[in-house]
Amino acid sequence: MTASVRLDSVNKIYAAKAKNPIYAVRDFTIHIEPGEIVALLGSSGCGKTSTLRMIAGFEEVSKGAISIGGREIHKLPPAKRGVAMAFEGYSLYPPLTLRQNIAFALKSEKLGSAETNRRVEEIAGLLELTRHLDRYPSTVSAGQQQRASLGRALVRKADIYLLDEPMGQLEPQLRAVLRGRLKRYLREHGLTAILVTHDQTEANALADRIAVMEGGVLQQFASPADLKEKPANLFVGTFIGEPPMNVYRVEPQIFNGRISLRARGEELFGYEPGTIDDAVVSLLERRNALVVGVRPADVAVSPLNGARGATAKVVSNQWIGDQTHLESAFGDGVIVATLDNRFAARAGEALAVDVPADKLHLFAEDGTALAHGRSLASGGAH
Numbered sequence: 001m002t003a004s005v006r007l008d009s010v011n012k013i014y015a016a017k018a019k020n021p022i023y024a025v026r027d028f029t030i031h032i033e034p035g036e037i038v039a040l041l042g043s044s045g046c047g048k049t050s051t052l053r054m055i056a057g058f059e060e061v062s063k064g065a066i067s068i069g070g071r072e073i074h075k076l077p078p079a080k081r082g083v084a085m086a087f088e089g090y091s092l093y094p095p096l097t098l099r100q101n102i103a104f105a106l107k108s109e110k111l112g113s114a115e116t117n118r119r120v121e122e123i124a125g126l127l128e129l130t131r132h133l134d135r136y137p138s139t140v141s142a143g144q145q146q147r148a149s150l151g152r153a154l155v156r157k158a159d160i161y162l163l164d165e166p167m168g169q170l171e172p173q174l175r176a177v178l179r180g181r182l183k184r185y186l187r188e189h190g191l192t193a194i195l196v197t198h199d200q201t202e203a204n205a206l207a208d209r210i211a212v213m214e215g216g217v218l219q220q221f222a223s224p225a226d227l228k229e230k231p232a233n234l235f236v237g238t239f240i241g242e243p244p245m246n247v248y249r250v251e252p253q254i255f256n257g258r259i260s261l262r263a264r265g266e267e268l269f270g271y272e273p274g275t276i277d278d279a280v281v282s283l284l285e286r287r288n289a290l291v292v293g294v295r296p297a298d299v300a301v302s303p304l305n306g307a308r309g310a311t312a313k314v315v316s317n318q319w320i321g322d323q324t325h326l327e328s329a330f331g332d333g334v335i336v337a338t339l340d341n342r343f344a345a346r347a348g349e350a351l352a353v354d355v356p357a358d359k360l361h362l363f364a365e366d367g368t369a370l371a372h373g374r375s376l377a378s379g380g381a382h
């Protein structure tokens with residue numbers, strides 16, 4: 001009951017014959033392993049739902065191919081694809097109770113009523129719905145309807161499970177609990193699932209790999225850790241991570257082996273000879289300008305007296321319960337640092353900020369990644 005999924009150069013063009021066709025998805029290629037949980041992540045309008053609906057069969061594929069378990073399915077009707085889908089808009093049947101709605105998904109499996117009931121109760125328990133099973137959709141909350149819709153998808157036996165924003169309506173505490181349960185359920189049954197979300201936490205918590213989309217184009221398909229540590233381009237670098245990566249356009253200067261990354265004539269980051277790997281140094285030698293990305297957690301801040309680093313002036317210092325968020329004026333912009341401890345610094349105070357060489361992300365001016373710390377990205381190799 002677990003299948004691979006392949007999307008090969010899939011395109012979705014709405015109103016293809018109109019004067020202004022809408023390219024919702026362009027040349028989208030991903031190969032998903034059996035039992036893998038994948039998230040499609042991106043901001044509103046990036047093409048996530050169109051992609052999911054093409055896999056389910058509710059939208060035609062304009063160009064390209066989709067296969068599930070090695071079987072090409074993109075021309076088959078939805079019911080023949082072996083897909084179970086939980087819709088963002090719930091789409092429960094109003095005249096049926098939640099129990100009947102969930103059981104309805106089992107009709108085609110022709111189970112006896114005892115087995116049907118057992119499966120419905122199991123899913124309802126997982127989703128904290130047991131107490132509400134005999135109520136009608138119009139008499140329960142949006143979050144309960146959403147869980148029933150999720151239950152209706154999970155209760156079925158299918159080759160793959162498609163989940164469109166499955167937790168969007170849930171309050172944060174329940175969301176965290178159900179995320180854990182959903183992941184355990186998918187894993188225990190070895191199910192292949194594709195989840196659409198615009199919530200990074202949800203994607204990170206649930207998915208083995210995340211497909212980051214923007215403007216209908218796949219930006220990167222990688223594990224949560226790789227997206228954070230080795231973003232393929234500046235879009236992914238700044239989209240993934242909260243607070244976002246600090247970004248500066250700099251001109252590198254190398255003098256007697258010392259490397260100075262400068263903006264408008266001012267040094268933002270300086271490195272003594274030998275602190276940056278040779279491959280990265282030769283990359284810097286070949287560029288007049290590039291973009292430096294620095295994660296807030298990688299910024300070291302210290303009192304000014306003699307500490308190494310450039311000077312920054314505190315703009316705001318917030319303790320958010322488990323972290324300090326420190327924003328300081330830096331160069332002609334700002335630098336945001338996050339620290340695990342409280343940090344005593346008032347607005348207006350000057351500090352030294354420094355970033356270890358192995359934490360620098362370097363991008364070309366067109367946004368292609370060149371290097372992450374010590375390792376060259378594919379764009380940095382030439």
Ligand SMILES: Nc1ncnc2c1ncn2[C@@H]1O[C@H](COP(=O)(O)OP(=O)(O)OP(=O)(O)O)[C@@H](O)[C@H]1O
Pocket residue numbers: 014015022023024042043044045046047048049050051198
């Ligand atoms: N039926 C349609 N007809 C015309 N354009 C559409 C249709 N459905 C979606 N679009 C357009 O296609 C693009 C991608 O939409 P899609 O819903 O796939 O994005 P999304 O990432 O899922 O966004 P959201 O998170 O807001 O649902 C958008 O520009 C959207 O306006």
